[in-house]
Amino acid sequence: MKLLGTNTSPYVRKVRLVLLEKNIPHEYVVDPPREPGSLVARVNPLGRIPALILDDETCVFDSTVIAEYADTLNDHPTLIPRSNALELMRVKRWEALADGIMDSAVVVRTESVRPTKNQDADIIIRHNDAITRALAYAAELLGTREWCEGEFITLADLALVSALIYLDLRQGERDWRSAHPNLAAWFVRISERPSVRASHAG
Ligand SMILES: N[C@@H](CCC(=O)N[C@@H](CS)C(=O)NCC(=O)O)C(=O)O
Incomplete structure (x- = not known):
């Protein structure tokens, strides 16, 4: 494929x-x-x-x-819970949260690269505020746990790290690490995974 x-x-x-x-x-x-x-x-x-x-x-x-x-192609690891509806919902909700951060960051980026006179400040503020709230929600939900959901890596972790890497790329000025040290510590750990390193290599 x-x-x-x-x-x-x-x-x-x-x-x-x-x-x-x-x-x-x-x-x-x-x-x-x-x-x-x-x-x-x-x-x-x-x-x-x-x-x-x-x-x-x-x-x-x-x-x-x-x-x-x-x-569904193999079970090692299973990234989306298959038998427990609540666990499945929680992982998919993390994905929706991370995708929502991506969506808003893409809107802010698209708006910001327009000529200044054509930019809509309200749109930028609204989507930046959504990102700020979503990060606070993620930090609260994560707490001090090693993984976003359960005892192993899931799609939730992969979605969240992807959103945060994109924020670093497009909103370097956003100091989410100071606002959420627990997210920052989790990010350092997950960034060491060979998959995340490989995704940076292109
Ligand atoms: N909800 C879609 C979003 C995909 C998306 O918007 N991708 C962007 C790139 S980040 C794209 O292909 N945009 C079309 C374009 O740039 O013309 C998904 O989860 O795959």
Whole structure:
């Protein structure tokens, strides 16, 4: 299978981490959606990354569907709980929280690169506030635990680290580490994982 993406997209990083953690053989292809001739424009009707192309050419999108599909391919590790509805909900809620941070950070980024006179300050403030609240919620939920949910790594951890790496990339001025030292300590630990290191290498 082939994963289409870019190295900056947080949604792509999330599914790359899923594939890497589960050791699922795949080819990672850098394919910026707006570049002329991009493959993703032809295979995903939405024209968005990440897109996973299976061996029979089925195109899987979006990142939540790719993560769920990939998680069923083997059990080592199981990243999305399968039998306990509450545990499943909690992991998926973490993913929604992290994806929401990504969504808002992408909106802020898109708005900020417009010429100043065309920027909508209200949109920027509203989405930055949402990120601030989501980070506080994440820090509270995490507390001093080693993993976001349960006793092992799950999709929750992979989604959250992807969102935080994107914040560091696009909002370097946001000092989330000082505001949430527990998140910062968790981030240091998870960043040492070979999957996270590999996702930085491109
Ligand atoms: N909800 C989607 C979001 C995917 C998304 O918005 N990807 C962006 C890149 S970060 C994209 O491909 N945008 C299209 C473009 O840049 O033209 C997911 O989880 O996969």
